[in-house]
Amino acid sequence: MHDVVIVGAGPVGLFLACELGLAGCSVLVLEREPETGSPWRAEPLGMRGLFATSIEAFHRRGILDPLLTESGIQHEPGAHPDADEPSPPRAVGHFAGMVLDPAKIDLAALPFRLPGRTPEAMMTSLEAVETVLSERAAELGVEIRRGDAVSAVAQDDERVRVRAGEHEYAARWAVGCDGGRSAVRRLAGFDFVGTEPQFTGYSMIVTLADPEKLGPGFHLTPTGMYVRMPAAGHIGVLDFDGGAFDRSRQPTRDHLQAVLRRVSGTDVTVSDVHLASSFTDRAMQTTTYRRGRVLLAGDAAHIHSPLGGQGLNTGIGDAMNLGWKLAATVHGHAPDGLVDTYTRERHPIGASVLDWTRAQAAAMRPDPHGQAVQKLLRDLLGTRDGTTYVFEKLSGSSDRYPLGDDQPLVGRRAPDFRLQDGTCLGELMRDGRGVTLDFSTDRRLRASAAGLGNRMRYAAGPAKNDLGPGAVLIRPDGVVAWAGARVPDRAAFERAAHQWFGSPDN
Structure with a gap:
């Protein structure tokens, strides 16, 4: 019996498989298509835009350089890490067919951005993404079986049984990453609700x-x-x-x-x-991303039009959020309810993306109402503030999980902090563990972080720009779970660490 069966070997399923494999889980991926090659996944039809959140996810797992190479992109970092400000992207897409001007983006206005080695946006193909992730999955011991469609999903309190072709596979958990017409979603009985199409x-x-x-x-x-x-x-x-x-x-x-x-x-x-x-542009979303031991991610959980290029990025965000939580649950050291935070955190993000695409469809309607909205939007996109706002939404920079802490960094994607010795956060996250960055001088958090064993990495020292806190606790998905004052409160740090990583005894 495997720890996890993933249905669907697209980018979302493969990214999730890599996250679970990195954490030492036994993973089986089932894909109905017998072959990997398809003109719909290669250039030009398979071209997709990746924004900062997804690009950083690849970087923080050490697979951005292979993706750039596979995509035929010469590695040109977004900015040198010693620069004062990030460099603007060369191209950033459109809103409702109105192309954004990169020169009008004020990156300094985006929340908690630091110069880093990753671009703000890039174009790649589904084929390139899947090639890189498939190779990485193989290195991590993930098994991929192709050529059989899933026909049955059944579960009890201990396992899930998935039937594909003539075979039945058992796992402790199953995840449907099988696209907008997901068989897993239908067979497992998820409710799928939303709005009908305009075009x-x-x-x-x-x-x-x-x-x-x-x-x-x-x-x-x-x-x-x-x-x-x-x-x-x-x-x-x-x-x-x-x-x-x-x-x-x-x-x-x-x-x-x-x-x-x-x-x-x-x-x-x-x-x-x-x-x-x-x-x-049918826009639909499941009411929950989990039913018992079956979960959904990517288009299996939410579908919408491709306007704005949010589908791939949202799916990778799902996989990054779910992977470490499901792995911790499999290994038995997850705090109670950890896997349920996946729906709580990602469902609002998916709902927001659906509204984002609905708004674009409404603005593009070929009637006097739509044309009036277009005129207004063109005026707004002609301003620096308007373009920056749209780019902030497109890039995911405005995403923030409600983690119950008013500290402005908490719940956001961690910037690429860089210590004075040259160590950067992205390099510390390659093994998929959580990270404690201690910028203070007394190192009082070292023992507490060490108590979590191999679930946590600890790095200390002054940073080029620590953005104010004396220390930060970063989850394996790159989200800031806690940020302390200049003299960090050790008890508060331990409460946050145990909330997300379990107790030292587990």
């Missing part, structure tokens, strides 16, 4: 007889939006038809040409279709 979207690789009739980049029109990507023939279209055309039908050349002509307002001719798929 049908299309992603296609086509040959155009007259490509000059479509301008490059994003174009909001009186009937929807189209975007002409840099790759030859790569076109995206949003048609506000109430989601009438869904993935149950394969779009034909005539249908794609009619939609493209209507939305673009041109008589462009599609002479050949190489690949095409449709999607909608």
Whole structure:
């Protein structure tokens, strides 16, 4: 029997498998697709944006450099760690088809940002992400079995049984990371609620007889939006038809040409279709991310339109949050209720992302109301404050878990603290343990941190910029769990440490 069975070998399932494998859990990943290669996961159709929270997750597990290499990106850090301020990103995406100007982003206004070695944003492909994570998973002893779809999920108080193909697998826990049409979600009886679509979207690789009739980049029109990507023939279209055309039908050349002509307002001719798929902005979320010994992450737990590129980033955030909590539960040293904090912390983040995409769909509606909102948004995005606000939401910089502490750092992703000896937080987190950074001079927290054994790393010394606290306690997912005064309160530190890491006796 495995500790955990994960259904789905996409980026979310593989990232979670790596987190659990790093913590010494026995992990089996089941994937229905028999092969790894797919044009929908490679360039250009599989291109996705990663923002700071996800990039830091890869960095803090030591796999950012392989991802940059696999993505064909020369390593150009966001800023040198000795710089006074982080460097602005070169490209940051769009809101409702309105492209953000990187020059208008005030990184100094973002909460608790420090210069680091990671970029603020980057483009990669699903194929590159999965390649890097698959190799890492193999190094950690994770087993991946491909080619069988899950047909049954049953559980009792001690285990979960998952049937895939002709085989049944038993594990102490199961996690569905099997996408928007999740079999695990359906078979385990999760409630899935939300809103119906406003539009049908299309992603296609086509040959155009007259490509000059479509301008490059994003174009909001009186009937929807189209975007002409840099790759030859790569076109995206949003048609506000109430989601009438869904993935149950394969779009034909005539249908794609009619939609493209209507939305673009041109008589462009599609002479050949190489690949095409449709999607909608249906926004749905499970009411909980856990039912007994079955959990959900990524698109299995929440679906929405791809506007703003939040899907992959939200899913990686789910995996980072769940991995260490589930591993601690498996190993028996988790404090009571630790795994339930996964839903409590991540469900509001997912709900916020759904609202973020709903707001964009509303702003893009081809009617006088939507066009009025577009005008207002263009004015706001023409300002430094407006662009910075949107980027803060896109990047996850504004995310904060309600951990019951008013100290402003607590609940946020920890900045990349760097000690005067050159040690940085990202390097300390490679093994997946929690970290205590003690910036004080009396080192009074050393013994308390040591009492948690291999669940905690302790590093001490003055920092280039400690942002005020005398010490910080950082969870394995990079979230600040406690921050102390210049002279840290040892008793308060121990309470926080035991709340998240269990007692020293466990």
